[in-house]
């Protein structure tokens with residue numbers, strides 16, 4: 001198959017350097033300088049970095065400048081761009097052009113249109129927060145994320161203004177609002193800790209930082225379109241395993257095929273233009289699987305950039321004759337895709353608070369942040385698990401390729417040793433063999449352990465950040481990041497409160513160290529059970545985790561209830577992240593989405609089997625029967641052909657039976673949402689699996705020229 005070539009707007013000109021066009025399609029940096037008067041530019045910069053409101057005069061000036069800049073790029077429309085609870089992004093385009101009443105028209109865009117909008121977006125899920133008769137939903141500019149020009153497939157651009165989306169009562173209808181609230185929560189608690197340590201001098205704020213590694217598959221677009229399951233559900237619902245999978249491990253980090261490299265370079269260029277600092281690219285474990293990762297950014301911007309990354313990957317793939325599959329498990333028995341979210345906290349002066357540095361007081365401070373994260377994972381394992389729960393991710397979590405559904409923290413030898421010492425509370429004066437002694441006044445540096453290659457941990461400390469690896473590849477990262485920020489905020493709060501209780505106004509260094517040690521000792525003793533460095537895939541760990549009392553929710557159907565416990569309600573309410581009503585709304589939407597996904601899969605599969613797979617199998621059965629009859633007529637006994645016929649006939653029978661029970665379970669109406677979810681999990685998904693088993697048996701027996709679907713080998717190996 002041939003590639004449809006690179007995007008007309010984006011031919012790769014090697015004389016142009018990436019730094020020349022980085023951020024060219026965002027209203028920031030040089031673009032701002034060029035289009036705004038210096039005082040307005042400064043006002044806007046303050047708004048962007050500190051989220052301060054923009055006065056109306058400045059807003060008008062900024063809007064006009066944005067419009068002029070957009071018009072220079074041939075842009076005709078603008079849109080408030082937001083992240084509704086569907087997990088996708090939403091845009092509603094308005095033209096700059098307004099009629100003047102005398103048969104003329106003018107391009108207009110003012111501060112008001114920049115700052116707020118009222119999209120008639122009543123059809124987005126609101127989980128009961130907003131009934132359609134009171135359909136007012138507002139979008140409000142989030143100036144901390146840069147405005148950008150997004151190009152469509154034909155090069156047509158739209159000026160996109162990142163916004164939050166709230167109801168007329170101010171309740172969050174989107175994923176950005178709670179994210180911003182959670183960032184505020186965790187950064188203010190972090191500031192409190194800095195104040196206790198006296199390391200807040202010159203620091204005017206703390207950022208939550210995020211870097212998201214995105215895994216994805218590429219398949220040829222023509223093959224993709226021959227498969228209803230891929231086109232509708234994003235994953236194959238049937239398909240026998242290919243003769244060669246990932247057992248040779250020859251794809252991982254292997255040379256990137258030319259066609260794929262051309263796609264990657266193009267996608268990267270588009271992302272650079274949007275200011276997304278993509279950094280690494282490589283082949284992943286499975287054939288046809290790849291990864292792209294940016295340099296980390298301020299979490300708010302990183303979350304928007306992650307949404308753009310997914311969009312650009314999909315769009316660019318099409319321009320190159322591919323389809324980009326972001327589903328967590330597009331192919332059974334082949335590795336699935338995740339999205340590792342790397343998370344830390346950093347001061348605005350550039351100090352990474354999870355960097356194990358070499359000065360004593362900073363080390364103790366580091367241990368506070370480390371222990372806060374450990375405590376957070378232990379106390380709130382349930383909501384953390386729920387934050388990554390989806391019908392898609394269920395196919396991946398807990399399988400022998402992705403982190404288990406048990407939330408635990410990987411620390412590595414160095415930090416494990418430090419926790420040991422802390423727990424024993426036996427201060428020694430010198431560190432030996434690189435092990436750190438907490439009692440020492442001049443503690444040697446903790447070597448950064450870049451050694452973590454334990455891929456089985458869902459939440460790993462990797463040198464100077466935590467890596468949350470259980471996140472699904474298609475997921476909007478705003479929600480898991482929100483949960484992470486919130487649970488760490490709570491732990492920092494608890495630890496800071498304990499410290500403040502024990503400390504006087506101006507503690508000596510010794511008093512401070514003693515207080516920290518004793519508070520952290522308690523935390524470590526209580527919450528260390530969440531730490532596990534061994535093989536997360538092993539049955540032994542499942543047993544051990546159960547013994548430690550760690551929750552293990554193998555599926556979304558069990559995990560989601562963790563969102564609506566009293567504990568979860570008070571957690572999110574206490575830090576102003578979500579009211580109980582907002583939380584329940586999210587829970588309800590997730591239940592509904594789960595049911596819808598499973599039902600759509602069931603209906604898609606039923607359709608494919610009725611109209612494609614069964615007819616093909618019948619044809620094969622008929623051919624074999626004819627051969628048997630004809631050969632026998634000719635006077636030859638045909639035991640082999642008869643056995644083949646019997647095998648096909650028996651799998652056809654099994655397929656029919658499985659299909660009948662799939663259709664029956666799809667037809668059953670279950671009005672209660674909780675019960676519907678259980679029905680989907682047990683009955684519908686169970687039936688889907690049985691249909692698949694029978695179909696895959698047939699795929700191995702039906703002649704290739706009759707089999708109606710592209711095979712795994714065609715999609716994954718033949719490129």
Ligand code: ADP
Nearest residue numbers: 209210211212293294295296342343344352465
């Ligand atoms: P690996 O594949 O070994 O996990 P990568 O280099 O592919 O490593 O990805 C690491 C990710 O972590 C990158 O996106 C990187 O920018 C990000 N990262 C590094 N430091 C931080 C930090 N302090 N906060 C958040 N993310 C970080």
Ligand code: MG
Nearest residue numbers: 213340342467
């Ligand atoms: Mg990683």
